[in-house]
Amino acid sequence: MIIEDKERKINIIDTTLRNGEQTAGVVFSKHEKIRMAKMLDEIGIPEIEIGTPSIGQSEREIIKEIVASGIRGKLFTYTEAIPDNIKLAAECGIKNIIINISTSDLHIKVKYGQNKTWVLNQLKETIAAAKHYGLDFIISAEDATRTDLEFLLKLLHLAQKKEAYRFRICDTVSRLDPFRTFLLINTILSTVDFPIEVYNHNDFGMATANAMAAVRAGAVSLVTSINGIGEGTGNAALEEIVMALKYLENIELGVTTSRFREIAEYVAKASARAVPVWKAIVGTNVFAHESGIHADGVLKNPINYEVFEPGEVGLTRQIVVGKHSGSHTILHKFKEFGIDLTMNEANDILAMSRSMSVDLKRPLFDKELMYVYKDYKDSHKKTAHLSAE
Amino acid sequence: MRGLDVLTEFSMKAGQKIEPKKIKIDDTTLRDGEQTAGVVFANDEKVHIAKMLDKVGVHQIEAGIPAMGGDEKDAIKAIVALNLNCSILGWNRAVISDIDDSIECGVDAIAISISASDIHIEHKLRKSREWVLDSVKTSVEHAKKHNLYVSVNAEDASRADMEFLLQFARTARDLGADRMRYCDTLGILDPFETFMRVKTIIDIVGIDVEMHTHNDFGMAIANAIAGVKAGATYINTTINGLGERAGNAAFEEFVMALKYLENVDLGIDTRLFRDISEYVAIASGRFIPTWKPIVGANLFVYESEIRASTTLIDPSTFELFGPEDVGLERKLIVGKSSGVHTLTSKLESLGHKIEQSQAAELVEIIRDKALSLKRALFDSEIIDTFNSFKAAGPIYADSKNKGVDK
Numbered sequence: 001m002i003i004e005d006k007e008r009k010i011n012i013i014d015t016t017l018r019n020g021e022q023t024a025g026v027v028f029s030k031h032e033k034i035r036m037a038k039m040l041d042e043i044g045i046p047e048i049e050i051g052t053p054s055i056g057q058s059e060r061e062i063i064k065e066i067v068a069s070g071i072r073g074k075l076f077t078y079t080e081a082i083p084d085n086i087k088l089a090a091e092c093g094i095k096n097i098i099i100n101i102s103t104s105d106l107h108i109k110v111k112y113g114q115n116k117t118w119v120l121n122q123l124k125e126t127i128a129a130a131k132h133y134g135l136d137f138i139i140s141a142e143d144a145t146r147t148d149l150e151f152l153l154k155l156l157h158l159a160q161k162k163e164a165y166r167f168r169i170c171d172t173v174s175r176l177d178p179f180r181t182f183l184l185i186n187t188i189l190s191t192v193d194f195p196i197e198v199y200n201h202n203d204f205g206m207a208t209a210n211a212m213a214a215v216r217a218g219a220v221s222l223v224t225s226i227n228g229i230g231e232g233t234g235n236a237a238l239e240e241i242v243m244a245l246k247y248l249e250n251i252e253l254g255v256t257t258s259r260f261r262e263i264a265e266y267v268a269k270a271s272a273r274a275v276p277v278w279k280a281i282v283g284t285n286v287f288a289h290e291s292g293i294h295a296d297g298v299l300k301n302p303i304n305y306e307v308f309e310p311g312e313v314g315l316t317r318q319i320v321v322g323k324h325s326g327s328h329t330i331l332h333k334f335k336e337f338g339i340d341l342t343m344n345e346a347n348d349i350l351a352m353s354r355s356m357s358v359d360l361k362r363p364l365f366d367k368e369l370m371y372v373y374k375d376y377k378d379s380h381k382k383t384a385h386l387s388a389e
Numbered sequence: 390m391r392g393l394d395v396l397t398e399f400s401m402k403a404g405q406k407i408e409p410k411k412i413k414i415d416d417t418t419l420r421d422g423e424q425t426a427g428v429v430f431a432n433d434e435k436v437h438i439a440k441m442l443d444k445v446g447v448h449q450i451e452a453g454i455p456a457m458g459g460d461e462k463d464a465i466k467a468i469v470a471l472n473l474n475c476s477i478l479g480w481n482r483a484v485i486s487d488i489d490d491s492i493e494c495g496v497d498a499i500a501i502s503i504s505a506s507d508i509h510i511e512h513k514l515r516k517s518r519e520w521v522l523d524s525v526k527t528s529v530e531h532a533k534k535h536n537l538y539v540s541v542n543a544e545d546a547s548r549a550d551m552e553f554l555l556q557f558a559r560t561a562r563d564l565g566a567d568r569m570r571y572c573d574t575l576g577i578l579d580p581f582e583t584f585m586r587v588k589t590i591i592d593i594v595g596i597d598v599e600m601h602t603h604n605d606f607g608m609a610i611a612n613a614i615a616g617v618k619a620g621a622t623y624i625n626t627t628i629n630g631l632g633e634r635a636g637n638a639a640f641e642e643f644v645m646a647l648k649y650l651e652n653v654d655l656g657i658d659t660r661l662f663r664d665i666s667e668y669v670a671i672a673s674g675r676f677i678p679t680w681k682p683i684v685g686a687n688l689f690v691y692e693s694e695i696r697a698s699t700t701l702i703d704p705s706t707f708e709l710f711g712p713e714d715v716g717l718e719r720k721l722i723v724g725k726s727s728g729v730h731t732l733t734s735k736l737e738s739l740g741h742k743i744e745q746s747q748a749a750e751l752v753e754i755i756r757d758k759a760l761s762l763k764r765a766l767f768d769s770e771i772i773d774t775f776n777s778f779k780a781a782g783p784i785y786a787d788s789k790n791k792g793v794d795k
Binding site: 021025028029052055057058059173174177180202203204206208212213229230232233234236240243244247248272273276277278280285287293296300301303306307318322323354357360361362363 | 423424425426427429430431454457459460482508509512513515545574575576577578579580581584604605606607608609610611612614615618630631632633634635636639642645646649650651674675676678679680681682683685687688690691692693695696699702703705706707708709722724725726753756757759760762763764765
């Protein structure tokens with residue numbers, strides 16, 4: 001059941017342009033959407049969700065333009081299971097859609113004011129409409145992780161019978177941890193042999209871990225967004241998923257990861273949401289080392305504190321001098337400046353730098369480090385001068 | 390490495406209930422949090438953070454590194470002098486003089502940290518496994534002579550040879566160490582491997598284990614939870630997940646995940662979470678992303694039609710806990726993804742009534758506005774748009790119809 005095959009293909013369907021934009025307060029312009037779609041395509045993301053046609057005329061215009069922009073990957077639009085919406089998608093020239101419907105009792109009752117039979121009928125009618133327009137469709141079960149398993153399996157059988165492209169399990173309220181994710185996907189796949197994809201939210205910080213657990217259990221596709229942007233806490237971050245698959249699961253997707261930082265910055269600008277410096281994979285601090293032990297370890301050999309080279313995700317390594325620095329960092333830094341310090345000098349300069357850093361409440365810039373050195377040399381000259389007298 | 394049998398065992402354990410009383414939080418915001426490249430707390434801030442952590446109910450505070458001397462020692466002494474309910478722990482290398490510095494600061498617990506992986510032993514320490522075990526021995530003996538609670542930290546445990554890690558744990562246990570800290574220093578474990586490795590240590594050596602996880606691949610919380618499922622009893626967290634590189638397991642995320650996903654309530658006062666997060670954000674100079682799990686300002690803000698309208702009827706459709714549980718507020722905003730219901734409720738809350746058919750027209754206008762402004766609208770903008778729409782109502786509808794006819 002556990003697949004150790006390194007050739008195993010996992011699909012990525014990115015939803016930055018759809019659920020990413022659905023984030024409260026986020027709006028992408030037309031140009032940004034087209035650019036992001038192209039970027040995703042260029043780095044080798046096989047499938048992209050580009051929008052929701054039913055939102056309105058302007059959204060449909062953008063979708064049409066993306067469809068016409070010559071992207072190699074498969075493009076999808078998103079719709080609730082409403083038969084009339086299918087026409088809107090078809091008119092945009094799209095060939096693939098995601099048909100979403102809530103499947104938990106709670107959602108069926110509150111969101112639709114209906115029952116399970118209604119859900120099944122609604123889905124069947126929407127599927128018929130999709131088939132009428134010759135569209136491929138993913139069936140997306142919203143709030144699947146709070147859905148009665150029997151009903152979920154029923155829907156899976158329906159998806160199979162109607163030849164859906166895939167079935168999407170949405171952990172809409174982040175109800176699962178990785179172990180339960182594994183159990184659920186494993187149970188589903190032991191009952192129905194059908195391609196499953198998972199859609200994770202990050203409410204408890206476990207989106208990436210849950211996605212990995214799903215892959216272990218046999219899911220074949222993951223829904224991601226750049227920087228993890230999405231409603232609420234957001235979705236599984238594309239860059240985390242790709243790197244975790246590569247380094248934790250030995251599954252290499254062939255994505256051009258060296259452009260991750262660039263793309264993360266682009267989406268950050270477009271969404272007006274900064275990339276936190278500590279953001280996993282693409283944060284600028286991920287390869288910044290300050291503390292004596294870590295910096296010293298990295299200078300001896302990066303393998304001590306790094307799993308992959310910074311260039312692999314478009315970042316650079318930084319050695320920062322601050323409150324937690326050690327004397328080896330000082331020796332190294334000054335060597336970079338072309339100055340060879342003795343150990344004694346390094347220790348003295350370290351003490352001065354640390355107290356300066358505490359005073360400033362931040363690490364020192366390289367320039368400031370040189371000022372410290374100059375002050376040190378000056379005071380030293382003075383002492384030497386005094387003792388000579 | 391990943392056989393079917395072990396995995397089956399994993400999934401069997403997944404449903405296992407966790408014993409709530411046994412799990413304790415050892416927060417390291419003041420140590421690993423401050424060790425983050427670029428972060429320096431003022432001593433006053435350290436003392437304040439310690440007080441907040443105690444108030445909210447953590448069990449132990451890792452207050453700093455006494456061996457750094459000077460200011461750092463002063464801060465730790467000041468925290469010890471607060472006489473808080475929780476235990477105060479000092480971080481040390483496996484070096485006698487470090488431990489003496491901790492003793493001087495008056496802490497009741499210490500962590501003795503040393504690398505356990507061959508990679509670190511060879512490339513960082515440039516020593517041998519024997520040297521590592523000897524260092525553990527001398528330092529734990531020294532600490533135990535002074536009646537300190539001792540945690541022996543296995544740095545880079547995730548890349549350590551399992552046999553050696555067991556030997557390491559056994560050595561610590563036999564010397565009377567109170568627990569071993571399992572450090573996933575590079576954040577390279579996934580929850581399944583975490584479970585397997587931690588469970589192996591606990592089953593074979595029988596020492597209390599603390600989880601120290603990093604978020605390099607976004608797995609810090611999941612790995613901490615996996616550790617707990619495997620029997621770990623202490624979790625090393627930081628507020629906002631502050632910490633080296635991608636940071637540590639976030640205190641607020643771990644506590645809530647344990648409470649809402651595993652049904653284990655640690656008795657922490659979660660209503661103070663947003664306050665503490667804000668304080669640490671300012672002290673560390675690192676903002677709270679609006680989408681940050683548990684405490685982000687945007688978590689209970691709804692804009693898209695389905696989420697907004699459904700949540701208004703019953704919040705449990707999209708929320709496992711309410712905003713008041715973590716010191717946040719629920720809010721409705723109107724933007725590109727909004728629809729008739731969202732707009733109608735928003736206008737109503739602003740004191741205006743609108744017909745369904747009119748709302749359908751107005752929402753189109755508002756969506757276009759949001760698209761051209763590249764953001765959701767302010768309340769005052771919504772009212773403005775509503776007023777001019779009402780004034781020009783029929784004309785608007787007319788021009789729109791004409792547009793369609795063309």
